[in-house]
Amino acid sequence: MAASETTEAEYDVVVLGAGPPGENLADRVHAGGLSAVIVESELVGGECSYWACMPSKALLRPVTARSEARRVAGLKDAVTGPLDAPAVLAHRDDFASHWKDDGQVRWLESVGVDLVRGVGRLDGPRRVVVDGGRVLTARHAVAVCTGSRAVIPGIPGLAEAKPWTSREATSAQAVPGRLVVVGGGVVGVEMATAWRALGASVTLLVRGEGLLPRMEPFAGLLVAESLAEAGVLLRTGTEVREVRREAPGGPVTVILDSGEEIVADEILIATGRAPRTDDLGLETIGLEPGSWLDVDDSCRVRSVAGDWLYGVGDVNHRALLTHQGKYQARIAGAAITARARQVPVLESDRWGAHAATADTEAVPQVVFSDPEAASVGRTAAEAERAGHRIRVIDHDLGAVAGSALYADGYRGRARMVVDLDREVLLGATFVGLGVGELLHSATVAVAGEVPIERLWHAVPSYPTISEVWLRLLEAYRG
Amino acid sequence: MAASETTEAEYDVVVLGAGPPGENLADRVHAGGLSAVIVESELVGGECSYWACMPSKALLRPVTARSEARRVAGLKDAVTGPLDAPAVLAHRDDFASHWKDDGQVRWLESVGVDLVRGVGRLDGPRRVVVDGGRVLTARHAVAVCTGSRAVIPGIPGLAEAKPWTSREATSAQAVPGRLVVVGGGVVGVEMATAWRALGASVTLLVRGEGLLPRMEPFAGLLVAESLAEAGVLLRTGTEVREVRREAPGGPVTVILDSGEEIVADEILIATGRAPRTDDLGLETIGLEPGSWLDVDDSCRVRSVAGDWLYGVGDVNHRALLTHQGKYQARIAGAAITARARQVPVLESDRWGAHAATADTEAVPQVVFSDPEAASVGRTAAEAERAGHRIRVIDHDLGAVAGSALYADGYRGRARMVVDLDREVLLGATFVGLGVGELLHSATVAVAGEVPIERLWHAVPSYPTISEVWLRLLEAYRG
Structure with missing residues (x-):
C-alpha cells in the first residue's frame, strides 16, 4: 500500500x-x-540495479563468453569478429530496466x-x-x-570536464572512440575490459604499481596481462595533474604528472567512493x-x-x-x-x-574481468597483518585437467591461505576463466571453518576446474 | 626405473x-x-584418460560453450552455424593423447x-x-x-552387429550419419548430446520413464527437454528386441519390442557396467x-x-x-x-x-550435458529411503539474477535436501548452464556438514548463479 x-x-x-x-x-x-x-x-x-552490478555485468558477460568461445575447438573460428556493440548496449538497457x-x-x-x-x-x-x-x-x-x-578528486579542470563516474560508465548509450580510465580497482578494471571489448581505445591510468590492489598480487598481474593483450594501454605509477575539455562534447585532454598529454573522448574516474x-x-x-x-x-x-x-x-x-x-x-x-x-x-x-x-572473515568478491578474478576472506598479506600463523599454497590453474578442457591455453592461478593453528582456510583466490561460480566453494569452506582434514572428503568432480582443490590440498600435505 | x-x-x-x-x-x-x-x-x-572422462569432455565442452554463446547478446549471431566437427574430433584426439x-x-x-x-x-x-x-x-x-x-546385453544379433560402447563412442574418428543410443544414464545422455551437436541424427532409446535416473527427477526432465530441442529423438519405455547388421560397415537395424524398426549407421550400448x-x-x-x-x-x-x-x-x-x-x-x-x-x-x-x-555421504557428479546436471550426496528419495527426516527445497535457477545475466532465457533448477534433525545438507542438485563449478560449494557443505545456520554467513557474490544458495536458504527459513 x-x-x-x-x-x-x-x-x-x-x-x-x-x-x-x-x-x-x-x-x-x-x-x-x-x-x-x-x-x-x-x-x-539503488546503484546496483541501474548504475553498477546489473548493467556492468550485462556489459561484461559477452566479453567473457566470447573469450571462452575463442578458446574452444570447433567454435573458435566463428567468433573472431568484434562484439555487436549496439546489441550489447540494448541488452544492458534491458538489465537496467531502462532506468525505470x-x-x-x-x-x-x-x-x-x-x-x-x-x-x-x-x-x-x-x-x-x-x-x-x-x-x-x-x-x-x-x-x-x-x-x-564516486569521489571526484580535486584535480584542476576535472569537474568542469564532466568526467564519467561508475554511473556514466555503466549507462553510456554509445561507445566512446577513446576512453581514459583513472583507477585500477574493480570499477576501473571492469569498465576498461567492457569498453575495450565494445570497440573503444582504452588507456588505463593507475597511481600504484598494479591492478586490483585489494586482491592477491597475482590477480592484478594476470588481469593486466590480459588487458594488454586486448589492446588496453596500461600506465602504472601515474597521476593526473590536470584535465581540460575546451567545449562540451568535445575531446578531453588529460595531462599526466610527467607532463605527457593524452587526448580522449571521455574520462572515467574510478578512484574511490564516499x-x-x-x-x-x-x-x-x-x-x-x-x-x-x-x-x-x-x-x-x-x-x-x-x-x-x-x-x-x-x-x-x-x-x-x-x-x-x-x-x-x-x-x-x-x-x-x-x-x-x-x-x-x-x-x-x-x-x-x-x-x-x-564482513571481516569471509567477504567474497568476483571481478568480472577477462579472466575473472575471485576471492574470499583474507589475502596472505592481510592474514599476516592480522597476526595469523599461515601457510600459503599456490597452484597453476592451467595445469588442472578441467581447466585445459574448459579453454585452450587456459591461464590462471589459485591460492589458499591456511591458518596453521586451526588448520582452516582464512582465504582463497582464483583467477581464470569460469572461476566465478567456483568461488562459492571457498566461501563455504572459509565461513564454515571446515577443517583441512575434512576438505579432503569434499571430492571435486572430474574433470572440472574445481579439481584445483585437490591440487591445493596435495600441495599443503606436501 | x-x-x-x-x-x-x-x-x-x-x-x-x-x-x-x-x-x-x-x-x-x-x-x-x-x-x-x-x-x-x-x-x-586407464579408461578415463582414453575412453571416458577426457575424450568425452573434449567432445562436450564445445557443445556447452556454443550453447552459452548462443544465449549472449552481441555474440549470438556469430554462432548460429554448426560446430566444426573435424576440429572437435582432432582436439579430442589431443586430449586422449592420441591413445598413447x-x-x-x-x-x-x-x-x-x-x-x-x-x-x-x-x-x-x-x-x-x-x-x-x-x-x-x-x-x-x-x-x-x-x-x-560396458555390459553388452544378450539381445539377439547385438554382439554380431559390433555395437559401440563408451569406448567407441568417445574415440570414433568420424561422425555417424545416424546413431541409435541405448540407455539414458550418464554415458547415453552425454554421447547423445555430443554426437547430435556434431551432426549425427540421434535416437535415444530408454527402457525406463526418463533420463539420468540416479539424479533428482527434474534433472532428467530438463535434459530431455533440451535434447529434444536439439533434435534428438527420445523414446522412453522402450526395449530393443533384436539387432541386425547384414554387412560389416553397413547399416544396422534396431528392432524395438513394439516391432518398430529403426535403421542407423551405429548403435551405442550404454546400459550398464560390469x-x-x-x-x-x-x-x-x-x-x-x-x-x-x-x-x-x-x-x-x-x-x-x-x-x-x-x-x-x-x-x-x-x-x-x-x-x-x-x-x-x-x-x-x-x-x-x-x-x-x-x-x-x-x-x-x-x-x-x-x-x-x-562414497556414501557426498558423491559429486557433473553430467556434461547441455545444460549441465550436477549433484552431490543424497537425492530426496534416497534420503527418505535411508530413514532421514528431511525437507526438500527447490528454486528456479532461471529466476536468479546471475543466471539471467549468464545466458538469455536461462532454464534450470536447484534443490537442496535438508536433514531436519541435524539441520545440515544431505544433498544438492543443480541443473543449468554453468553449474559444473557451482557444484563444489554443495560438496563442501555436505561433506563438511556445515550447519544451515552457518551457511547464511557464506554469502554468494552478486550477481553470480551461486546466489541461488541465498534463495534456497530463504525458502528453507520460509
Missing part, C-alpha cells in the same frame, strides 16, 4: 535509501512483524513496505523529515542505507555529515545512544559490495526485530544470527 | 590396473615409504612406481602372476584397480570371478583374511566415478601404509583418514 498523505506518520522502522540493503532490511523487519517505510530520492533499486523502477516498486508493495519519495533527513533522534515537509517517526529504528558515490551521508541531517544527532558510519557487528551505530540508529551497506564502510550490504541487512533486520521485542541481541556472538561476522 | 627382468620380484604393494585409482594408490603407498609395482595390460592411464601412454608412463617413473605390462592374475594370497610367467609377490597388499567395462574381475584369478583366493569386490570403508576386501587384498575404484561398486576412485585410492593408500607400519587403521572412524565416507 502507498504511504498515507498525512504530513506525520509513525512506523516501527524508517529506512533511508531503497538500494538492495534498504529493501532487504525493510523486508526483514516487516517479515518480523514491524511496520516499515523506505524513503528514496532517486530510483527504487516500476518492478522494484511493485516488489516493495508485494512485501508490504511503504515507500516515500523524496530526500529524507534526520531531525533529531528517531525523526526523519522528507523534503522539508512530511515527518516520519520511528518507534524502534532508523536505518541509513544511502550507499556511496559515503552518501553529507545531506542526511547527521548533525542533528551529533554525528559528522559526510562521514562513514561506525557500526558494531549488528550494524548499530556505536556512538548513538538508545539502540535506534543503524548503518547498513556501503555507508558503514565494512565491505562495499551489494551482497555484503544485503547480508548486513538480514543481520541488522534480525537485530532490530529482536530489540523491538526485547529479545537479547548477541552482536558479539561470532557467526550468530545478529553478527555480520562474514 | 623400470621393473627388473627377473621372473620373480617382491614388492610391498602390487597394484593391478593403471587407471587413476591404481596410479594414485601406487603413488600414495610409495610416498609412504613402500615399494610398489603396477601391472597393466592396456594403456597406462608415454606421458603417463613418465609420470609413474617420476614418482618411483614400477610398471609391468601384461595381464596380472592372482595365484593365491599375495601372489600375482603376469602373463603366466613373471611372479610378483606382495609383502603387504595387492590392490585390484581393474575398473569396469567389473573387470572375470580374469583375475579371484578363484585362487576363494572369490567369485566376475563379481564386484565387497570392501569396507578402507577399501579392504571384507571376506579375505589377513588384510592384504584391496579393491579400489569401479571394481568395488561403491561409486563408479573417476574422482571417487582416486579418493578411494588416497584412503586405501593411507590404510595400507598404516597397516604396513602396524599403525592402527580406523576404517570405522567416519570422515577419518582411513574411511572413504564420502
Whole structure:
C-alpha cells in the first residue's frame, strides 16, 4: 500500500535509501512483524540495479563468453569478429530496466513496505523529515542505507570536464572512440575490459604499481596481462595533474604528472567512493555529515545512544559490495526485530544470527574481468597483518585437467591461505576463466571453518576446474 | 626405473590396473615409504584418460560453450552455424593423447612406481602372476584397480552387429550419419548430446520413464527437454528386441519390442557396467570371478583374511566415478601404509583418514550435458529411503539474477535436501548452464556438514548463479 498523505506518520522502522540493503532490511523487519517505510530520492533499486552490478555485468558477460568461445575447438573460428556493440548496449538497457523502477516498486508493495519519495533527513533522534515537509517517526529504528558515490578528486579542470563516474560508465548509450580510465580497482578494471571489448581505445591510468590492489598480487598481474593483450594501454605509477575539455562534447585532454598529454573522448574516474551521508541531517544527532558510519557487528551505530540508529551497506564502510550490504541487512533486520521485542541481541556472538561476522572473515568478491578474478576472506598479506600463523599454497590453474578442457591455453592461478593453528582456510583466490561460480566453494569452506582434514572428503568432480582443490590440498600435505 | 627382468620380484604393494585409482594408490603407498609395482595390460592411464572422462569432455565442452554463446547478446549471431566437427574430433584426439601412454608412463617413473605390462592374475594370497610367467609377490597388499567395462546385453544379433560402447563412442574418428543410443544414464545422455551437436541424427532409446535416473527427477526432465530441442529423438519405455547388421560397415537395424524398426549407421550400448574381475584369478583366493569386490570403508576386501587384498575404484561398486576412485585410492593408500607400519587403521572412524565416507555421504557428479546436471550426496528419495527426516527445497535457477545475466532465457533448477534433525545438507542438485563449478560449494557443505545456520554467513557474490544458495536458504527459513 502507498504511504498515507498525512504530513506525520509513525512506523516501527524508517529506512533511508531503497538500494538492495534498504529493501532487504525493510523486508526483514516487516517479515518480523514491524511496520516499515523506505524513503528514496532517486530510483527504487539503488546503484546496483541501474548504475553498477546489473548493467556492468550485462556489459561484461559477452566479453567473457566470447573469450571462452575463442578458446574452444570447433567454435573458435566463428567468433573472431568484434562484439555487436549496439546489441550489447540494448541488452544492458534491458538489465537496467531502462532506468525505470516500476518492478522494484511493485516488489516493495508485494512485501508490504511503504515507500516515500523524496530526500529524507534526520531531525533529531528517531525523526526523519522528507523534503522539508512530511515527518516520519520511528518507534524502534532508523536505518541509513544511502550507499556511496564516486569521489571526484580535486584535480584542476576535472569537474568542469564532466568526467564519467561508475554511473556514466555503466549507462553510456554509445561507445566512446577513446576512453581514459583513472583507477585500477574493480570499477576501473571492469569498465576498461567492457569498453575495450565494445570497440573503444582504452588507456588505463593507475597511481600504484598494479591492478586490483585489494586482491592477491597475482590477480592484478594476470588481469593486466590480459588487458594488454586486448589492446588496453596500461600506465602504472601515474597521476593526473590536470584535465581540460575546451567545449562540451568535445575531446578531453588529460595531462599526466610527467607532463605527457593524452587526448580522449571521455574520462572515467574510478578512484574511490564516499559515503552518501553529507545531506542526511547527521548533525542533528551529533554525528559528522559526510562521514562513514561506525557500526558494531549488528550494524548499530556505536556512538548513538538508545539502540535506534543503524548503518547498513556501503555507508558503514565494512565491505562495499551489494551482497555484503544485503547480508548486513538480514543481520541488522534480525537485530532490530529482536530489540523491538526485547529479545537479547548477541552482536558479539561470532557467526550468530545478529553478527555480520562474514564482513571481516569471509567477504567474497568476483571481478568480472577477462579472466575473472575471485576471492574470499583474507589475502596472505592481510592474514599476516592480522597476526595469523599461515601457510600459503599456490597452484597453476592451467595445469588442472578441467581447466585445459574448459579453454585452450587456459591461464590462471589459485591460492589458499591456511591458518596453521586451526588448520582452516582464512582465504582463497582464483583467477581464470569460469572461476566465478567456483568461488562459492571457498566461501563455504572459509565461513564454515571446515577443517583441512575434512576438505579432503569434499571430492571435486572430474574433470572440472574445481579439481584445483585437490591440487591445493596435495600441495599443503606436501 | 623400470621393473627388473627377473621372473620373480617382491614388492610391498602390487597394484593391478593403471587407471587413476591404481596410479594414485601406487603413488600414495610409495610416498609412504613402500615399494610398489603396477601391472597393466592396456594403456597406462586407464579408461578415463582414453575412453571416458577426457575424450568425452573434449567432445562436450564445445557443445556447452556454443550453447552459452548462443544465449549472449552481441555474440549470438556469430554462432548460429554448426560446430566444426573435424576440429572437435582432432582436439579430442589431443586430449586422449592420441591413445598413447608415454606421458603417463613418465609420470609413474617420476614418482618411483614400477610398471609391468601384461595381464596380472592372482595365484593365491599375495601372489600375482603376469602373463603366466613373471611372479610378483606382495609383502603387504595387492590392490585390484581393474575398473569396469560396458555390459553388452544378450539381445539377439547385438554382439554380431559390433555395437559401440563408451569406448567407441568417445574415440570414433568420424561422425555417424545416424546413431541409435541405448540407455539414458550418464554415458547415453552425454554421447547423445555430443554426437547430435556434431551432426549425427540421434535416437535415444530408454527402457525406463526418463533420463539420468540416479539424479533428482527434474534433472532428467530438463535434459530431455533440451535434447529434444536439439533434435534428438527420445523414446522412453522402450526395449530393443533384436539387432541386425547384414554387412560389416553397413547399416544396422534396431528392432524395438513394439516391432518398430529403426535403421542407423551405429548403435551405442550404454546400459550398464560390469567389473573387470572375470580374469583375475579371484578363484585362487576363494572369490567369485566376475563379481564386484565387497570392501569396507578402507577399501579392504571384507571376506579375505589377513588384510592384504584391496579393491579400489569401479571394481568395488561403491561409486563408479573417476574422482571417487582416486579418493578411494588416497584412503586405501593411507590404510595400507598404516597397516604396513602396524599403525592402527580406523576404517570405522567416519570422515577419518582411513574411511572413504564420502562414497556414501557426498558423491559429486557433473553430467556434461547441455545444460549441465550436477549433484552431490543424497537425492530426496534416497534420503527418505535411508530413514532421514528431511525437507526438500527447490528454486528456479532461471529466476536468479546471475543466471539471467549468464545466458538469455536461462532454464534450470536447484534443490537442496535438508536433514531436519541435524539441520545440515544431505544433498544438492543443480541443473543449468554453468553449474559444473557451482557444484563444489554443495560438496563442501555436505561433506563438511556445515550447519544451515552457518551457511547464511557464506554469502554468494552478486550477481553470480551461486546466489541461488541465498534463495534456497530463504525458502528453507520460509
